[in-house]
Amino acid sequence: MTSATITVSDLAHGAASTVVRDVLEYSADPVVVVDLDGADDTDVPAAVAGVPALDRIVVGRAVRPVSPAVAELMTALDLTYVPSHTTAPRVAVPVADVTSALDAFRTAVAACPQSSLVAAQVVRVAEPLDVPSAIDVESLAYSTLQGGAEFQHWLADRRALGRPLPPPPAAEPVLSRRDGDTLTVTLNRPERRNAYGTALRDGLVEALRLPMLDDTVARIVLDGAGTSFCAGGDLDEFGHAPDTTTAHLIRTRGGAGRLVAALSGRMEVHLHGHCVGAGIEIPAFAGRVVAAPDTALRLPEVSMGLIPGAGGTVSVPRRIGRWRALHLFVTGTTLDAQQALAWGLVDEVATAAG
Missing domain, CATH: 3.40.50 (Rossmann fold)
Incomplete structure (x- = not known):
């Protein structure tokens, strides 16, 4: 072009x-x-x-x-x-x-010109808004793109590959453990690299409701089991929402982003391995993000005909600015731990994120 x-x-x-x-x-x-x-x-x-x-x-x-x-x-x-x-x-x-x-x-x-344009529009519009309002703007745009040709082409290509149905959800997709005033929440679908599917999302939201109601929880640590913190949305679940309106309400009122933002002053996230899409969008809301040296961060949604949909057009720009955020969204560039630290997407690179 x-x-x-x-x-x-x-x-x-x-x-x-x-x-x-x-x-x-x-x-x-x-x-x-x-x-x-x-x-x-x-x-x-x-x-x-x-x-x-x-x-x-x-x-x-x-x-x-x-x-x-x-x-x-x-x-x-x-x-x-x-x-x-x-x-x-x-x-x-x-x-x-x-x-x-x-x-x-x-x-x-x-x-993907349509999703690229919408990504640029959303980060501009959302910049001055409060977090809940900005998440609403992101989700409305995401729902619009779900009906667009670019996402439909991506979805058709994926279905043409004959991808199998995802395995049954883990018995405990999210683990919670309280030790004194510290609550540790662990994403627990290591066989799926903690893909952010329905079961894991709902389990994370449920785990975060406790500190929302109990201010004796002074510290919340979020981490992930297995080789990666979270490899992003579960692609085998894409395109299965009953309709885009319901999907919008679930993303905004049933998603974890608003909760992590509300709990940010008490919340620390430990990253490692692949952190894709939601795997960095949600952590970026937290007050402190610690990354292991092997951490690799990527936001590929625009290349799928979408935009980040777990709060990333809100959380990532508020850490690194809308300019670098748009670069990451459009190009899908991978950031390693040290570059993420230099840009402010993470706050510390530790020998071991735990």
């Missing part, structure tokens, strides 16, 4: 007025790149005002150091790629090669 590239001066002097509002064009070419190198600071206020009018995913590129005024423009953009050898504020994504990173981002958007 070839995306438009404009300068800061173009943006300041009416580039948005040249954007055609045809829906098919909008979906086919949803990225605008703004070249920030050589920008005139006097153009910045008008350029900032012009960003919303572009009505696209607006990505900056800056190979050279930027002025404080241009850094403010970067805040208004959806994200900006800068060289990794420069000092990068959290509104920027540091990369080894800016051109290659832009090409990879464009390619990812071209594969």
Whole structure:
């Protein structure tokens, strides 16, 4: 896909007025790149005002150091790629090669333009909202995408593989143990890498109801049994909700994200192995996240025609900023433990997460 590239001066002097509002064009070419190198600071206020009018995913590129005024423009953009050898504020994504990173981002958007656009819209809209309201926005968008062509194509391809039905739920998908004022909650489907399916979700919600009602629980530790903390949603359960409205109500009122956010001051999560989708979306709400050195974090939902649906468009941006969060959502890039620590997605890398 070839995306438009404009300068800061173009943006300041009416580039948005040249954007055609045809829906098919909008979906086919949803990225605008703004070249920030050589920008005139006097153009910045008008350029900032012009960003919303572009009505696209607006990505900056800056190979050279930027002025404080241009850094403010970067805040208004959806994200900006800068060289990794420069000092990068959290509104920027540091990369080894800016051109290659832009090409990879464009390619990812071209594969799923609708879910990419919705991801960008949701993180913008949710940024100023309280957590419950922002989770509602995420879930409404997720339900919309469930009816879209991109997710339906992903679902059809998966079903064509003839995937078996998931095994019967574990007798105890979530374990709880109280020791004094500490409650330890363990995800306990190691044979499924603790996939976040219905049984595990409901078990986690039930376990978290105790500290919600009992303030003598001073500390809650959440961890996972087996080789991974949580490998994300159970893919064999995707597409089986009775309808998208019921699914929305379950995600928002029956999900764990709101509870972890409410308990964040008392909650610590220990990560290890693969932490995919919900496996980082839910922990990111916690007040403290500790990762083992082998931890690998990834958010692949946009490539499935969806967006993060367990609260990740809320929790992840509030830890690392909406700019780097959108980069993770669209590209599906894997973060190792040290990079997650540097970005603030985890708070500590420990020899053993327990």
